[in-house]
Amino acid sequence: MLFFKKLKSTICKITGITEDSSSAALEDILIEADFGVDLAARLTKESKYEDDILAALKGKLESILQPLVKDFEVDVSQKPYVIVLAGVNGCGKTTTVAKIAYILKNKGFSVDIAACDTFRVAATEQLSSWASKLNCGIFKSDTPKDPASVAFEAMQSTKSDVLLVDTAGRLQNNINLMNELSKIYRVIGKINNTAPHMNVLIMDATTGQNSIDQVKEFGKVHPISGIVISKMDGGAKGGTIVRIADEFKLPILGIGTGETERSFEKFSVERFLEDLKK
Ligand SMILES: Nc1nc2c(ncn2[C@@H]2O[C@H](COP(=O)(O)OP(=O)(O)O)[C@@H](O)[C@H]2O)c(=O)[nH]1
Ligand SMILES: [Mg+2]
Known part of the structure; x- marks a missing residue:
């Protein structure tokens, strides 16, 4: 997926333009990548005041996903x-x-x-x-x-x-x-x-x-x-x-x-x- 590449080029293109238009672009890309309207809006809102908007976004994604990652484990003391x-x-x-x-x-x-x-x-x-x-x-x-x-x-x-x-x-x-x-x-x-x-x-x-x-x-x-x-x-x-x-x-x-x-x-x-x- 060209997601981050696309994000970066879009953000580069709009550097110098107002903060509001850069976050609107980010929000559109997130929606397009199936994040859903609400999550896209929230992630954008939370990331837009950071210096490095991409790093901020990555950090957010990590904090959402990482706590949920589990090994596939069974407890065979309960048999079957x-x-x-x-x-x-x-x-x-x-x-x-x-x-x-x-x-x-x-x-x-x-x-x-x-x-x-x-x-x-x-x-x-x-x-x-x-x-x-x-x-x-x-x-x-x-x-x-x-x-x-x-x-x-x-x-x-x-x-x-x-x-x-x-x-x-x-x-x-x-x-x-x-x-x-x-x-x-x-x-x-x-x-x-x-x-x-x-x-x-x-x-x-x-x-x-x-x-x-x-x-x-x-x-x-x-x-x-x-x-x-x-x-x-x-x-x-x-x-x-x-x-x-x-x-x-x-x-x-x-x-x-x-x-x-x-x-x-x-x-x-x-x-x-x-x-x-x-
Ligand atoms: N490429 C790929 N194909 C998968 C994967 N898991 C299942 N498939 C294929 O998807 C099709 C449907 O899988 P199946 O296990 O029969 O689905 P079920 O109807 O939910 O039981 C089969 O052709 C599988 O070989 C996967 O992780 N990767
Ligand atoms: Mg089946």
């Missing part, structure tokens, strides 16, 4: 440690299940997966092939059925340290599908009232404005423990992440940087700010 992955269709849930399974297996934990996307046969096949590649157990249904019943069976039968629950992609405005998701949480909680221990919202980094609605709607179904931002390798829009961080203060549990099981990293604010300069 149950992690649900939710998010809209195609955001990267199933691939993230594989990435998390890979990390946890490498740490020496046993991992089972519940294939609760029972709507598409292909979805179960996709997850089965990940499970066999990563040497994880899988609970699934070969015929389309109630996803909550797969979750129920997995919760009752798993002997593993960690249970990863994949869910069907859903638009956050589809009430029936959101009710199905809600049922998965209820079933899990009925069998173990401390579960799920983690409820991860997967967010496609290329999502713009809509991401705020996604966080709000999924959060209504079940409180979100943190977010994983997938597809950071695909020219991500910086503003969306900052906006979510600023508005919801949700831990950033990791980022997806590709389609393989190894493409999962801790979020780096430094690298994120570096990438904005490109």
Whole structure:
């Protein structure tokens, strides 16, 4: 993204002009980069009296993002440690299940997966092939059925340290599908009232404005423990992440940087700010 470059050249162009026009330009660029109107206005207001407006802005972004960056950690004293992955269709849930399974297996934990996307046969096949590649157990249904019943069976039968629950992609405005998701949480909680221990919202980094609605709607179904931002390798829009961080203060549990099981990293604010300069 040419964000900082653009910012710099714009600010250079308007040097000598009044402070007000320089901050108006900054505000426009922030809005264009998906920061949203309110955050753009606030960041501009807070940065405009500093000598170095760019350094000031970077400092603000760091202070918003850095406290939210977390390692992806599980507490297997609560066995099974149950992690649900939710998010809209195609955001990267199933691939993230594989990435998390890979990390946890490498740490020496046993991992089972519940294939609760029972709507598409292909979805179960996709997850089965990940499970066999990563040497994880899988609970699934070969015929389309109630996803909550797969979750129920997995919760009752798993002997593993960690249970990863994949869910069907859903638009956050589809009430029936959101009710199905809600049922998965209820079933899990009925069998173990401390579960799920983690409820991860997967967010496609290329999502713009809509991401705020996604966080709000999924959060209504079940409180979100943190977010994983997938597809950071695909020219991500910086503003969306900052906006979510600023508005919801949700831990950033990791980022997806590709389609393989190894493409999962801790979020780096430094690298994120570096990438904005490109
Ligand atoms: N480039 C890239 N592609 C990804 C990433 N995560 C997922 N994908 C791809 O996005 C598509 C949808 O992913 P999937 O996990 O099936 O999404 P789901 O519908 O939420 O389960 C697949 O083609 C994945 O390979 C990522 O971090 N980077
Ligand atoms: Mg899927």
